[in-house]
Amino acid sequence: MFRGRGRADTTVLDEAGGARGRRPRLSAKRVAAEAPLAPPASRTTPSKEILRQVKLLELRTRGLVNSLFVGEYRSVFKGQGMEFSEVREYQPGDEVRSIDWNVTARMGRPYIKRYIEERELTVMLAVDLSGSEQFGTVRRFKSEAASELAAVLAMSAVRNNDRVGIVLFTDRIEHVVPPRKGRRHVLRIIRDLLAFEPQGTGTDISGTLEYVSRMLSQKSIIFIVSDFLAPGIEHSLKLLAQRHDVVAVTIEDPGERDLPDVGLARFTDPETGETLSIDTSSGGVRSAYASAVGAEREERKHLLRRLSIDEIAVATPENVIHPLIKFFRTRETKARRR
Numbered sequence: 592m593f594r595g596r597g598r599a600d601t602t603v604l605d606e607a608g609g610a611r612g613r614r615p616r617l618s619a620k621r622v623a624a625e626a627p628l629a630p631p632a633s634r635t636t637p638s639k640e641i642l643r644q645v646k647l648l649e650l651r652t653r654g655l656v657n658s659l660f661v662g663e664y665r666s667v668f669k670g671q672g673m674e675f676s677e678v679r680e681y682q683p684g685d686e687v688r689s690i691d692w693n694v695t696a697r698m699g700r701p702y703i704k705r706y707i708e709e710r711e712l713t714v715m716l717a718v719d720l721s722g723s724e725q726f727g728t729v730r731r732f733k734s735e736a737a738s739e740l741a742a743v744l745a746m747s748a749v750r751n752n753d754r755v756g757i758v759l760f761t762d763r764i765e766h767v768v769p770p771r772k773g774r775r776h777v778l779r780i781i782r783d784l785l786a787f788e789p790q791g792t793g794t795d796i797s798g799t800l801e802y803v804s805r806m807l808s809q810k811s812i813i814f815i816v817s818d819f820l821a822p823g824i825e826h827s828l829k830l831l832a833q834r835h836d837v838v839a840v841t842i843e844d845p846g847e848r849d850l851p852d853v854g855l856a857r858f859t860d861p862e863t864g865e866t867l868s869i870d871t872s873s874g875g876v877r878s879a880y881a882s883a884v885g886a887e888r889e890e891r892k893h894l895l896r897r898l899s900i901d902e903i904a905v906a907t908p909e910n911v912i913h914p915l916i917k918f919f920r921t922r923e924t925k926a927r928r929r
Contacts (some may be wrong), residue, residue: 638786645782648742677705712812713770714748714755716741717799718784719817719842721761722792722861728846729908737816737842738784740903740911744814749777757783758806760799761791767806793862794820800827804834816840819891829898837900838918841891844907850880 678694681701689703718741724734741757748755749772756770757780766787768780796817803813804827813835831837850871857868870876895902903918905911 644785645778648739648781648785649746649778678702679705712748712751712753713807713809714744714753715770715803715807715811715813716744716755716757716780717803717813717815717817718757718759719761719794719796719815720759720765720787720789721794721817723794723818723820724842725861726847727844727907729844731907733818733842733844733907736905736907736911737840740840740842740905740915741784741814741816742781743911743915745777745780749774755780758799758803759783759787759789760795761789762793762795762798763791764799764802765789765791770811796821796824797827800824800831804831807835810835812836812838814838814840816842818842820887825894825898828894828900832898832900838903839895839900840903840905842905842907848881848884850877852877 678691679702681690681695681703685703689705691702691704694702718737720734724732724737726733727735745755745757752772754770754772755777757766757768758764759766766783766789768776768783794817796815796819800815807813813831815837817840819839819841828837850869852871854872855868855870857866859866892902901918901922903914905914
């Protein structure tokens with residue numbers, strides 16, 4: 592089934608095949624409900640408008656992180672080990688298994704070893720910038736929801752003194768920012784999420800995951816932010832999840848689930864350039880489309896469950912914070928049950 596994915600031109604045709612009207616192409620990226628941004632003047636020098644939007648997004652995400660994510664992020668993503676801190680005298684209520692019997696024997700009274708968690712983590716954000724992300728029917732494009740969610744995750748990581756980096760991809764690796772710490776670094780990440788203009792239009796998730804796997808030598812937390820409209824990703828996902836903590840962030844728009852009844856229409860796939868004329872007034876055509884989309888979504892969910900990869904489902908009309916909070920709390924509950 593042909594899917595009119597992404598920011599496609601949709602021309603409604605009359606019975607003779609002539610164009611009755613064209614849906615206007617939407618402008619480039621904007622942040623949430625803000626005014627559309629003009630494309631950056633160059634790929635390296637952000638415009639004043641981009642810098643203004645970076646500051647605006649930083650202020651919003653910083654407030655959300657400080658007010659809503661205090662403790663959530665830290666409790667879900669544990670450190671990679673424990674580091675010895677000190678030996679101190681035993682106090683009522685201390686864990687008996689922590690007693691250092693060698694020191695206890697020398698001192699004649701019980702002492703325990705104390706450890707602190709090695710908190711420093713590496714968080715990698717792999718963000719899909721392919722043509723299918725430039726689509727949205729309610730409030731914003733999928734790419735905008737992806738950028739805002741990635742910004743919140745980056746701010747959360749930096750606030751907890753973790754390293755964070757990004758890989759922006761289409762059918763190729765478009766842009767890489769290696770993991771680092773600090774506010775200045777996270778502002779650069781937010782700027783690149785908003786301003787970077789990709790060269791490719793297709794999607795190569797498998798190649799991106801292989802690149803990320805080679806790039807990261809130690810176990811890391813990897814968020815894959817995409818609509819996952821790409822085939823053959825199971826093998827690379829499986830290999831990556833064996834070495835790292837992988838979370839799939841699926842970006843969806845309500846307009847993708849159902850084909851609108853607008854008569855005879857011509858759709859253009861922004862990733863391949865393929866065009867197809869469809870009679871959307873046909874109930875059979877709309878039903879077949881909805882079935883194909885539903886089957887695709889179920890197949891993806893089944894794949895992620897089979898690989899034990901958590902999913903954060905984000906829809907373009909909703910605030911990205913709600914699915915993030917739900918994810919944090921669900922994962923914390925699972926951890927307590929183990």
